[in-house]
Amino acid sequence: MQxxxxxxxxxxxxxxxxxxxxxxxxxxxxxxxxxxxxQITANYLEQNQQMTKQGIRNEQNxxxxxxxxxxxxLMECAVPTASYIPKP
Numbered sequence: 252m253q254x255x256x257x258x259x260x261x262x263x264x265x266x267x268x269x270x271x272x273x274x275x276x277x278x279x280x281x282x283x284x285x286x287x288x289x290q291i292t293a294n295y296l297e298q299n300q301q302m303t304k305q306g307i308r309n310e311q312n313x314x315x316x317x318x319x320x321x322x323x324x325l326m327e328c329a330v331p332t333a334s335y336i337p338k339p
Contacts, residue, residue, distance in 0.1 A: 255316065257292060257336070260285030262328040280327040293335035300337055 261284045267273030281289065299316055323333035 253317075255318070257332065259326070259328040259332040260288035260292075278327045281331050285328065286331065289332040289335045292332075293337060297337040 259281065261282045262276075262279035263282055264275055264279040266282045266284070267275075296316060296318065300318060318336070321333055321336055321338075323329045
């Protein structure tokens with residue numbers, strides 16, 4: 252079994268970092284950049300999703316990811332990021 256951890260795309264909290272006037276949001280949504288980042292990640296995973304050499308040890312994902320389950324927190328930045336990932 253291999254586990255892959257994917258961080259959410261840029262959130263409004265990430266975008267506001269360093270701004271002394273910004274107030275953190277307890278459940279931040281994705282920014283437009285964050286949506287684009289999630290889509291880019293999903294496109295990459297989709298292009299490399301199907302296992303091409305069954306039965307061969309897949310060290311370093313040389314033969315694709317073979318994702319079978321997706322788990323996500325329920326945060327406003329995590330759910331949309333996970334929703335773009337192609338379903339197994």
